[in-house]
Amino acid sequence: MNQQLKIKAVWMRGGTSKGLFFHEHELATESAEREAILLAAIGSPDPYGRQLNGVGGATSSTSKVVIIAPAQDTDFDVNYTFGHVAIQQPMIDWTGNCGNLTAAVAHFAIEEKLIKNPVEIGIQLVRIWQTNLNQAIHAHVPVQDGLPVYKGNDKLDGVSGTACAFRIDFLNPSTGATLPTGNATDMIKLDEGSRIEASLINAGNPMIFVRARDFGLTGAELPVQLNHPELLQKIERIRQIGAWVMGLVEQPEQAALRPATPKVALISNAQPYSSLDGQQLQEKDMDLCARIFSMGIPHGAFTGTGAVAVGIAALIKDSIVAQHCSASGDMVRLGHPSGLLLTGGRLDDTGKQAVAASLMRTARRLMDGYVYVTL
Incomplete structure (x- = not known):
């Protein structure tokens, strides 16, 4: 059939990064097909380095994908998988996390009603399991009417405008030893x-x-x-x-x-x-x-x-x-x-050995709807 594949997606900013967010159930289960869809959606590979045939922004900060699923573990709200998409090569690196987009994961989880214990007003604890690194992350998001507080006076250098910042705690942020060789240098x-x-x-x-x-x-x-x-x-x-x-x-x-x-x-x-x-x-x-x-x-x-x-x-x-x-x-x-x-x-x-680390970040949903790909 002469038609494109149509997939629900959300375009979000987290910190100084932007990424294309998907619910896991919206994507193909077979890994090669899923990766082909994600590459096409972002617009990679692009030998011109511009990603004009996808939604990517042709920078390392804007060529990213996120896959979210409800966490089966009662200690967490969502499972978060991050992919860093190469611009000129047909490659997605799944070996790490994006700390900036972790902020957007927290907003996404609240907006998509994935929180197990939601609050209407106050501070919403979002419990995130980072699947790439097997790490636990807690985000403390101000909410009003059950949604993240969007307006604020906090300025994040590298991002225009202001927003409402919130704290992200990386619990035991080392996968294994903090010093892999045992040496400071x-x-x-x-x-x-x-x-x-x-x-x-x-x-x-x-x-x-x-x-x-x-x-x-x-x-x-x-x-x-x-x-x-x-x-x-x-x-x-x-x-x-x-x-x-x-x-x-x-x-x-x-x-x-x-x-x-x-x-x-x-x-x-x-x-x-x-x-x-x-x-x-x-x-x-x-x-x-x-x-x-x-x-x-x-x-x-x-x-x-x-x-x-x-x-x-x-x-x-x-x-x-x-x-x-x-x-x-x-x-x-x-x-x-x-x-x-x-x-x-x-x-x-x-x-x-690291036992905890924290960042302050802002986030915002930019667009939602469908992304279209041709395979």
Whole structure:
């Protein structure tokens, strides 16, 4: 028949990301067919890098899919599965979580009446089981008339306008050991024989933290200044070797098949710089600077799970993040290309294992209806 496949979907913003949300029961059960549908809906693969034949936004922050199902476990409201869609390759990376879109999951669960114990007014606890990483997440969403409170005065740097922010708690945010090697820092040996010191942290998502100065950078650069083939190639090689050292792959080259995790971030001391929207940030405004790479390109803000890892790494003695962080408490003000964000965490008594991390985020439903695909 000459017709397109028509699937119910919701387009949502969470934090500084956007994603296409589906109820699991609306999608094909066979994995290859499901993946083909999701790729087509987003508009990948696109050799032009524009995703014009789908709803994706042609950036790592807007090429994402989320699948939601009611949780059978009484301790949770929803099961949340995240897919990071490559733009130019026919690939969806299912190995990690999106901390930003976790905020949208909380709104979606409330709006779609998936909460087991709903409240009409006050703070709605949304209990989320993150299936990619087998992690528990709690979101504390202000509600009125049984719906999320949408209007507010909270500004999230990297997002225009204001909204009502809410707290997201990542419970035991490490899948396995927070320090996969047991070390606060490790030396990564590159192919040409040089070495880069890195902190390999597994919290929120697997992360690799390196010093900006080791690349001849200040750490205050904006994405366009970091978007150079030679630098990106080196960052990718560090990412691949780091994945192998962390035990995520059997050979470094296999990390190319999981481009979303681990991510690499450049760390530097707090310093003044002008953000993407022209804000003049000062050293006193932040505790450290960081620039993160996502799906092979410099991120315009900072990933949510990357922020979780920063909050945890800042507490780990002698980690690269801790060495450059001036925070005196357990909350960290992180300077990123779009401005600032606040993150924090808590370690167990050993000082090496994460037990909790928190973020403040906003979210909003942008559009709902049907997405059409041709297979």
